[in-house]
Each structure stands twice: as structure tokens, then as C-alpha cells.
Amino acid sequence: xxxxxxxxxxxxxxxxxxxxxxxxxxxxxxxxxxxxxxxxxxxxxxxxxxxxxxxxxxxxxxxxxxxxxxxxxxxxxxxxxxxxxxxxxxxxxxxxxxxxxxxxxxxxxxxxxxxxxxxxxxxxxxxxxxxxxxxxxxxxxxxxxxxxxxxxxxxxxxxxxxxxxxxxxxxxxxxxxxxxxxxxxxxxxxxxxxxxxxxxxxxxxxxxxxxxxxxxxxxxxxxxxxxxxxxxxxxxxxxxxxxxxxxxxxxxxxxxxxxxxxxxxxxxxxxxxxxxxxxxxxxxxxxxxxxxxxxxxxxxxxxxxxxxxxxxxxxxxxxxxxxxxxxxxxxxxxxxxxxxxxxxxxxxxxxxxxxxxxxxxxxxxxxxxxxxxxxxxxxxxxxxxxxxxxxxxxxxxxxxxxxxxxxxxxxxxxxxxxxxxxxxxxxxxxxxxxxxxxxxxxxxxxxxxxxxxxxxxxxxxxxxxxxxxxxxxxxxxxxxxxxxxxxxxxxxxxxxxxxxxx
Amino acid sequence: xxxxxxxxxxxxxxxxxxxxxxxxxxxxxxxxxxxxxxxxxxxxxxxxxxxxxxxxxxxxxxxxxxxxxxxxxxxxxxxxxxxxxxxxxxxxxxxxxxxxxxxxxxxxxxxxxxxxxxxxxxxxxxxxxxxxxxxx
Numbered sequence: 001x002x003x004x005x006x007x008x009x010x011x012x013x014x015x016x017x018x019x020x021x022x023x024x025x026x027x028x029x030x031x032x033x034x035x036x037x038x039x040x041x042x043x044x045x046x047x048x049x050x051x052x053x054x055x056x057x058x059x060x061x062x063x064x065x066x067x068x069x070x071x072x073x074x075x076x077x078x079x080x081x082x083x084x085x086x087x088x089x090x091x092x093x094x095x096x097x098x099x100x101x102x103x104x105x106x107x108x109x110x111x112x113x114x115x116x117x118x119x120x121x122x123x124x125x126x127x128x129x130x131x132x133x134x135x136x137x138x139x140x141x142x143x144x145x146x147x148x149x150x151x152x153x154x155x156x157x158x159x160x161x162x163x164x165x166x167x168x169x170x171x172x173x174x175x176x177x178x179x180x181x182x183x184x185x186x187x188x189x190x191x192x193x194x195x196x197x198x199x200x201x202x203x204x205x206x207x208x209x210x211x212x213x214x215x216x217x218x219x220x221x222x223x224x225x226x227x228x229x230x231x232x233x234x235x236x237x238x239x240x241x242x243x244x245x246x247x248x249x250x251x252x253x254x255x256x257x258x259x260x261x262x263x264x265x266x267x268x269x270x271x272x273x274x275x276x277x278x279x280x281x282x283x284x285x286x287x288x289x290x291x292x293x294x295x296x297x298x299x300x301x302x303x304x305x306x307x308x309x310x311x312x313x314x315x316x317x318x319x320x321x322x323x324x325x326x327x328x329x330x331x332x333x334x335x336x337x338x339x340x341x342x343x344x345x346x347x348x349x350x351x352x353x354x355x356x357x358x359x360x361x362x363x364x365x366x367x368x369x370x371x372x373x374x375x376x377x378x379x380x381x382x383x384x385x386x387x388x389x390x391x392x393x394x395x396x397x398x399x400x401x402x403x404x405x406x407x408x409x410x411x412x413x414x415x416x417x418x419x420x421x422x423x424x425x426x427x428x429x430x431x432x433x434x435x436x437x438x439x440x441x442x443x444x445x446x447x448x449x450x451x452x453x454x455x456x457x458x459x460x461x462x463x464x465x466x467x468x469x470x471x472x473x474x475x476x477x478x479x480x481x482x483x484x485x486x487x488x489x490x491x492x493x494x495x496x497x498x499x500x501x502x
Numbered sequence: 503x504x505x506x507x508x509x510x511x512x513x514x515x516x517x518x519x520x521x522x523x524x525x526x527x528x529x530x531x532x533x534x535x536x537x538x539x540x541x542x543x544x545x546x547x548x549x550x551x552x553x554x555x556x557x558x559x560x561x562x563x564x565x566x567x568x569x570x571x572x573x574x575x576x577x578x579x580x581x582x583x584x585x586x587x588x589x590x591x592x593x594x595x596x597x598x599x600x601x602x603x604x605x606x607x608x609x610x611x612x613x614x615x616x617x618x619x620x621x622x623x624x625x626x627x628x629x630x631x632x633x634x635x636x637x638x
Binding site: 010016020059 | 569570572573574576577580584586587591592593594595596
């Protein structure tokens with residue numbers, strides 16, 4: 001049954017090609033894309049269950065054996081992330097069907113969307129560093145097309161910042177791969193794990209690790225290199241921001257988790273750097289979000305802020321902390337996608353993203369506001385909502401490390417700042433009376449949409465909200481899953497044995 | 503570029519360049535070449551034709567919009583990568599016919615994979631160049 005590893009990839013590639021064939025028929029593309037993502041969701045669930053039962057699965061593409069060939073590895077981390085990708089993909093695909101304008105649809109929005117999901121699935125599954133780079137390239141190119149699609153001036157401005165810094169990060173990543181290959185003569189991650197541990201010159205290993213940290217750090221929007229994110233994520237339509245905010249930065253986190261648990265593990269210096277960067281990311285992201293008036297821009301800064309939690313968890317590098325990272329990934333991917341879709345819906349309802357001009361949401365749409373509130377407050381991490389649980393792990397593990405006081409301070413600061421920011425936004429957008437704003441002439445308001453499109457916009461938001469609630473109330477189940485994942489990550493012998501077939 | 507020399511020459515160069523691109527495609531399995539560079543050379547053939555005779559003539563020659571060639575090529579590559587699954591080999595394994603076919607030689611699924619790349623690259627390059635020259 002090892003073939004199941006490739007099914008998520010094959011599925012997305014298939015639907016990318018089918019939607020390319022239907023270039024001119026955007027209505028068909030919508031229907032087929034939603035169906036395709038539904039199939040992807042089923043595949044992801046079967047995949048997760050298979051890995052849960054049978055342990056780590058491997059697959060040698062082209063029948064070339066590891067460590068020379070490219071191996072696809074389905075461990076629990078990959079399976080979990082693929083499930084999350086498919087959930088997000090399904091939600092955004094449906095949301096786009098309702099909200100995306102005709103211009104963007106007729107220039108290949110859906111094919112590119114499927115190529116992006118293909119790249120994400122491939123990156124999560126691959127067991128080869130260079131192959132990981134190739135998937136990253138695929139994701140950058142697809143996301144660059146998505147961010148420029150429509151060709152508005154502010155979009156292009158954001159896209160240039162996005163593309164320059166991400167390509168720069170790729171160059172650093174590629175350099176790091178070259179150095180690593182020079183040191184060990186291997187690209188297979190399991191093989192690298194064994195070989196890097198044998199290198200005597202630890203200084204070289206640390207430098208290489210730092211290169212990886214910088215490369216992935218830029219992609220994950222970690223502290224000194226996050227400026228591209230708030231400059232670009234608010235420019236495309238909400239559906240695109242949702243997939244970017246939910247999945248793309250988390251891809252950087254995934255790559256960091258993978259490399260720093262499998263290849264560069266137990267290096268004191270690197271863990272300290274990661275911890276410091278994590279704390280500063282939390283701090284600066286929260287401060288950035290504080291001064292924003294545009295709600296999507298505010299959420300962009302909150303992405304950065306919350307990346308900090310995961311980076312701290314990675315730096316702590318204990319089993320419980322890594323489990324916290326996994327739990328936070330599960331929570332963050334779902335909730336971040338949802339808040340971007342929600343801000344898109346607010347935009348459709350009121351015609352503006354500006355908090356000053358918004359208001360009176362609660363009075364006018366009480367039920368909708370309640371649904372939105374669930375996502376907002378699980379972002380803060382108010383118990384029993386989903387964001388609360390992983391933070392316990394981070395704080396309790398911080399207590400055990402030296403200098404953990406600073407970490408706890410950073411974590412609490414981030415949490416309370418998020419609380420303040422969300423509460424302020426709630427007061428401004430939902431409670432305040434609506435200020436007088438001119439009705440925009442050529443703008444398609446929510447009420448002018450067809451009923452089908454309205455449903456297509458509401459259903460994914462409600463669906464993701466239900467999943468958020470399930471994560472919050474079923475926290476024990478998710479924690480069990482996270483512990484299994486972190487067990488596999490910390491005891492990397494399982495992974496290595498599975499890949500190298502020992 | 504409306505010169506009679508180029509216009510006349512391009513009529514002969516088009517089939518020659520296309521033949522050359524196929525030669526490069528086929529030799530790519532063991533020697534430098536392959537689908538990517540072959541597709542680029544094929545695209546050059548059409549671009550030269552467009553330079554000499556004008557874009558509209560070339561479009562008439564190709565008949566379909568080059569954008570439509572892209573998914574077709576992708577589909578060929580994709581299907582040839584799926585073929586090994588039928589004989590229980592992993593995805594993308596090269597499956598070879600047991601007997602060589604006269605004149606052509608050994609045929610395997612890798613040839614079709616490369617052919618798909620050739621078609622995709624041709625489609626992408628022509629789409630890009632046609633779009634730019636239309637806008638200019």
C-alpha cells in the first residue's frame with residue numbers, strides 16, 4: 001500500500017492538467033476543482049490512517065533506491081500536514097468559486113491553485129533536500145503568479161517585494177545544499193542525518209545549519225527577515241491571501257522543523273539562535289500588528305507574531321515542545337486561513353478593509369459575527385479554543401530551560417498583545433456604530449452576489465470554524481497525534497531505518 | 503523584417519529546424535539534448551517563421567492556440583509516468599519494450615515523458631513570445 005504516498009501529488013497534478021484543458025470554461029473549472037480537492041481530502045484521511053497503523057512509509061520514485069534516488073517519505077508529520085493542506089485547499093477552492101472575479105478566473109487561477117497545492121504536497125512528502133528545493137521553486141513560481149494575477153498596481157508592488165526576498169531565500173537555501181553536499185556527498189535527508197553527525201569539524205556544521213536557518217527563516221517570516229510578508233499578503237484577493245497566510249509561511253516552519261530535527265540536531269548554538277529569533281519574532285510581530293488600521297495587514301503581522309511560538313517550540317527541542325509545535329501548526333493553518341477568508345467576507349459586506357471606516361457588524365449580522373468571533377478568539381488562545389493548548393506546552397518546557405524566563409515573557413507578551421489587538425479590532429469593526437461611508441459605485445457588494453456564490457463564501461468559513469472548535473474541544477486527540485509526530489521526529493532512527501531500509 | 507531573403511529562407515528553415523529539434527529530443531536519452539532543449543529549438547523554428555512572415559501567418563500555420571499545447575504536453579508526461587503503476591513498478595520507472603522496433607530502436611515510457619516535456623516547452627515558449635509580440 002505504499003503507493004498511497006504519491007496519491008496526494010498525483011491527484012493535484014491531475015486536476016491541474018484537467019483545469020488547464022478547460023482554460024476557457026471557468027464554471028467547469030470551479031466545479032472540478034472543488035471535486036478534486038474533495039478527493040484530495042479523502043486521500044489525505046486514508047493516508048493519515050495508513051501511516052498511523054503501519055508506521056513510516058517510503059516510496060522510491062522511478063525505482064531508484066535511497067540514498068541515490070529520490071525517496072518520498074510519509075511519516076506522521078507529513079501526513080498531518082497533507083491533511084491540513086487538503087482541508088485548506090478544499091475551503092479556499094470553494095471560497096474562490098464564490099468570490100473570485102471573472103478576470104482572474106479566465107487567466108488560469110484554478111490551474112495555478114492546483115500547482116501550488118501540488119508543490120506543497122510534494123514539499124511535505126519528499127525525503128531529499130534538493131528535491132525539497134525543487135518543490136519550493138514550484139511553490140514560489142505558482143504563488144508569484146497568484147499574487148500578480150489581476151495586475152493591480154498595488155499587487156505588483158507587493159509581488160516584487162515578495163518575489164525578490166523569496167528568490168533570495170532560495171539562493172541561500174541552494175547554497176546551503178551545495179555546502180552540505182560538499183561536506184557529506186549526499187542529499188538524502190536520512191543519509192545526511194547519519195553523515196552530518198559524524199563530521200568532526202562542528203564549526204562547519206553550525207555554519208551550514210545557520211545558512212539553512214536563514215533560508216527557511218526568510219520563507220517562514222522569522223524575525224529580521226519578515227518585511228516582505230506584511231508588504232505583500234494584503235494585496236491579492238482574500239482567497240489567495242488565505243492560502244498564503246494559512247500554508248505558505250507554515251511551509252517554512254515545516255522545513256525548519258524537518259531539517260533541525262533530522263539533520264542539525266542537538267547543536268546547542270543553533271538552538272539558542274532559534275530561541276532568540278523566536279522570541280524576537282513574537283515581539284516584533286505583535287508590535288507591528290498593533291499599529292495597523294487595515295485588517296488584512298494586521299492579520300499579516302499576527303502571522304509573523306504567531307510563527308514565533310513555533311520557532312520557540314523548535315528551539316526548546318524537547319519532545320513535548322515539538323508536540324506543541326505540531327499542535328500549533330494544526331491550529332494555526334486552519335485559523336489563519338479562516339481569518340483571511342473572514343476579512344474577505346467583511347470586505348465584500350462593507351467594501352473596505354479599514355478599521356476606521358468599518359463598524360456595526362454585530363448589530364447587522366449577529367450570527368455571522370458570532371462565527372467570526374470563534375476564529376478570532378481561538379487566534380488569541382482563550383481556553384477552551386484551539387490556540388490555548390499548545391501554549392501550555394511551550395510555557396511548561398520553557399520553565400525547564402536556562403533563561404526560560406525571557407521566553408515565558410515573550411510568549412505571554414505575544415498572547416496578551418494578540419488579545420489586545422483582537423479586542424480592539426472587535427470593538428472597532430463589530431461594536432462601534434458604523435461611520436458614514438460612501439457606497440462604492442462599481443463595487444460588487446455581498447448582497448449583489450448570486451445565492452450560490454453567497455453560499456460558496458459562507459460554507460468554507462463555517463466549516464473551518466467547526467474544525468477550529470473540534471480542535472479546541474478534542475484537544476486530547478490532537479495532542480495524542482502531536483505526541484506521536486514528535487516521537488517520530490525526536491527518535492529519528494525510525495525515519496532513517498524506514499528510508500535506508502535497514 | 504520584411505526581406506525576401508529571410509522570407510524565402512524561413513520556409514525551408516522551418517521544417518529543417520523542426521527535424522533538428524526532434525533529433526535533439528531523441529538523442530537526449532544518453533547524450534546532451536532532450537525534451538527541454540528540443541522544445542526550445544522547435545519554438546525557435548516558429549519564431550523565425552513569425553519574424554519573416556508576420557505573426558498572423560504563423561498562427562494560421564499552427565492552427566491551435568499555443569496555450570492549448572501546454573496541457574496536452576503535461577498530460578502526455580503525466581500518463582507516461584503513470585504507466586509503470588500498471589505493471590506494479592513505482593511511479594516514473596522507465597518501462598522498456600522488450601524488442602527494438604525497426605528503424606526507431608528501443609522504445610520506453612521515458613521517451614514519452616520527454617516527448618511531453620518537448621510539447622509543454624514548445625507551448626509555453628510560443629505562448630510567451632506570441633503574447634509579448636502581440637502586446638508590442
